[in-house]
Amino acid sequence: MIKFGTGGFRAIIGEDFTRGNLELLSAALAKMIKKDHAENLPVVIGYDRRFLSDFGAKWIACTLAAEGVRVHLINHDAPTPLIMFQVLKEAAAYGMAVTASHNPAEYNGVKLFTSGGRDAAEEVTDRLEKEIALMNPAEIRTMEYEEAAAGGLILEIDPQNHYIDSILNVIDTEAIKRKNLKILLDPMFGVSKTTLQTILLTCRCSVEVIHDRHDTLFGGRLPAPNSSTLSHLAQMVVQNGYDLGIATDGDADRIGLIDSSGSFIHPNDILVLLYYYLHEYKGWKGAAVRNIATTHCLDRMAESFGEACYEVPVGFKYISAKMEETDALIGGESSGGLTVRGHIHGKDGVYAGSLLVEMISVIGKSLRDILDEIHRKFGNFVMDEFDCRMTGERKEELQHLLFEEKKTPRFDLKIEKISYMDGCKVYFKNGGWIICRFSGTEPVLRIFSEMENAAEAARISRVFRDFLGL
Numbered sequence: 001m002i003k004f005g006t007g008g009f010r011a012i013i014g015e016d017f018t019r020g021n022l023e024l025l026s027a028a029l030a031k032m033i034k035k036d037h038a039e040n041l042p043v044v045i046g047y048d049r050r051f052l053s054d055f056g057a058k059w060i061a062c063t064l065a066a067e068g069v070r071v072h073l074i075n076h077d078a079p080t081p082l083i084m085f086q087v088l089k090e091a092a093a094y095g096m097a098v099t100a101s102h103n104p105a106e107y108n109g110v111k112l113f114t115s116g117g118r119d120a121a122e123e124v125t126d127r128l129e130k131e132i133a134l135m136n137p138a139e140i141r142t143m144e145y146e147e148a149a150a151g152g153l154i155l156e157i158d159p160q161n162h163y164i165d166s167i168l169n170v171i172d173t174e175a176i177k178r179k180n181l182k183i184l185l186d187p188m189f190g191v192s193k194t195t196l197q198t199i200l201l202t203c204r205c206s207v208e209v210i211h212d213r214h215d216t217l218f219g220g221r222l223p224a225p226n227s228s229t230l231s232h233l234a235q236m237v238v239q240n241g242y243d244l245g246i247a248t249d250g251d252a253d254r255i256g257l258i259d260s261s262g263s264f265i266h267p268n269d270i271l272v273l274l275y276y277y278l279h280e281y282k283g284w285k286g287a288a289v290r291n292i293a294t295t296h297c298l299d300r301m302a303e304s305f306g307e308a309c310y311e312v313p314v315g316f317k318y319i320s321a322k323m324e325e326t327d328a329l330i331g332g333e334s335s336g337g338l339t340v341r342g343h344i345h346g347k348d349g350v351y352a353g354s355l356l357v358e359m360i361s362v363i364g365k366s367l368r369d370i371l372d373e374i375h376r377k378f379g380n381f382v383m384d385e386f387d388c389r390m391t392g393e394r395k396e397e398l399q400h401l402l403f404e405e406k407k408t409p410r411f412d413l414k415i416e417k418i419s420y421m422d423g424c425k426v427y428f429k430n431g432g433w434i435i436c437r438f439s440g441t442e443p444v445l446r447i448f449s450e451m452e453n454a455a456e457a458a459r460i461s462r463v464f465r466d467f468l469g470l
Contacts, residue, residue: 002132004125006315006440010100010109013051017100017108020137022056023063025110027140028131030067033093041093042155046074046083048099048191048251050108051216053077056098058145060110065148066141075156077191079252080111081348085166086159088117088344102224102249102335103441105217111251118345119317164198167351170342171358176203179361183207184242184258186233188223189215192252196350200357210236224249225256225336227264238262244360244367248349254336255349257356259367267336268295268383269371274352275330276374277359278340279305286329286341289322291315292422293435293448294334297374297381304378313422315440320345334383334448384457386447388470395438398445398468402436409467411460434460436468445470 001016002009002025009025011017033043045061047053054077061071072090074083080097087095095113103109112120112128120128148154183205187193193212200207210233211219221229225247237245237258245258257265265273271290275298278284287308288298302309310326312318316339319331323341332338337347340355356367363370390398401407402424414429423437434449447464451457 002129004112004120004129007101008097008109008111008119008441010103010107010441012106013108017052017056019056019059022059022110023140023142024132024135024137025128026060026063027067028128028135029094029112030064030069031131031135032128033069034067037093040068040070042070042072042090044072044074044083044086044090044092044095044113044157046078046080046086046095046097048080048097049077049189049214049216050098050100050250051105052108053098056108056110057096059142060096060098061154062142062145062148063140065151065153066143068153070152071148071154072157073154075158076160078160079191079195079248079348079350081253081344081346081350082160082163082195084113084117084344084346084348085163086117086157087113087115089159089162091115094120097251099251101251101441102222102254104222113346116345118320119315121317121321160195164195166343167199167354168202171199171203171354172362173203176205176358176361181205181243181357181361182241183357184233184237184240184245185209186211186225186230186245186247187252188221188225188229188247188249189213189218190223190248190250190252192248192350195252196246196248196353199350199354203357205357208240208242218250225254227266230256230258230264234258234262234264244357246353246356248353249336252349253347255338255352255356256336257367261366261368263368265367265371266334266383267332268297268334268381270336270352270356271295271330271332271334271338272297272301272374273359273367273370274338274340274355275301276370277355277363278329279307281359281362284329284341287326289319289326289328289331291319291333292419292425293437293446294332295381295383295450296431296433297378300378301374311421314437316347380452381450382452382454382457384449384451384454384461386461386465386470388445389443390445392443395443395445399438401468409463411463413460432456432460434464436464
């Protein structure tokens with residue numbers, strides 16, 4: 001079954017991630033393209049380092065080519081934001097990244113991008129799913145890769161230098177050069193090494209890299225930059241005196257940070273740091289956009305700037321759409337994905353990392369010192385996070401409880417309102433909140449709670465977990 005969630009189509013390799021399903025998806029997309037684009041615009045395809053990603057990209061390309069759709073295939077593993085950049089640059093009909101992003105190693109999938117290099121909107125993926133349902137797998141055509149390349153239907157491209165230059169052209173390279181920073185990169189066995197290392201070396205940083213070999217098992221850990229997966233990075237930053245540790249997830253659209261003291265910087269704080277820096281130091285104006293499970297510190301900061309902060313469902317397609325609608329300056333999520341106006345319409349860990357290096361160079365303070373400055377101005381916000389994998393039967397049971405019966409725990413805090421825009425979110429009158437929602441990419445229930453201190457956030461989370469029997 002091919003089903004698109006918040007971050008594209010993802011499935012376990014050998015179950016729903018199969019050659020047959022990729023060819024089915026591609027044939028359905030070709031049908032849509034031929035209906036909508038008489039001028040035969042190309043499709044840009046790229047892939048990451050996951051098992052079968054390179055093969056999957058070619059299976060997709062050969063199916064599209066058999067239907068007469070031109071393909072521009074990036075000829076090496078590449079960050080997802082680079083693929084989105086190329087879709088925008090070429091004004092391509094669509095883009096596709098063969099990746100499962102930060103999911104466990106047994107997963108792979110496809111992210112779909114539309115014109116302008118943005119995550120496909122729900123109406124696009126819904127339409128594609130309907131086209132897939134109408135397809136007869138026995139009638140799907142494909143062709144040999146060499147034949148398609150020789151006939152000009154598949155063109156291999158390498159847009160890496162253009163992507164790197166686009167970032168170097170907007171960051172303050174001279175400010176970074178003056179600081180002689182020592183930086184440790186952790187691509188988490190993914191695809192960010194060449195792009196991010198090249199940018200930082202061009203800015204005369206001293207750069208070392210760990211976990212950069214091609215390992216489809218990601219070293220036996222989840223390729224997601226969080227506090228539990230970045231312990232080795234944190235240890236090395238302290239032991240070897242680095243100014244900063246930067247990690248990116250498997251396809252390099254999310255970022256994780258370790259400051260010079262070895263502390264993990266939460267993605268919420270990364271988003272707040274950049275909004276503060278861009279507005280107060282670079283003088284860039286505009287609203288902020290966050291998803292429903294991201295820090296409300298952005299709201300307080302935006303209000304002090306005389307700007308708005310917009311709340312949208314989880315899924316970066318909603319963030320980029322709202323940013324375009326409102327001409328917002330920054331948009332992001334609590335899982336480490338963000339983008340800034342003027343760049344691509346999707347999250348980019350490489351660009352975010354480059355901006356953060358510029359920030360500490362210009363301000364001349366550590367990340368922790370800048371955060372302390374922000375907290376003095378806007379207050380303290382601490383998030384507690386809880387994930388629980390579950391069976392389909394248990395998921396249905398909890399969905400019925402939360403979204404049909406609409407039952408919630410008895411909290412000892414005054415409630416301002418409850419939202420069901422995406423999951424169940426309870427807003428408290430003291431400014432805190434808690435949300436319970438099911439992941440759109442994994443069989444996981446997630447609970448996020450944000451309060452003024454860690455103990456209170458954990459306590460409120462425990463109340464919800466006890467209510468659900470978790």
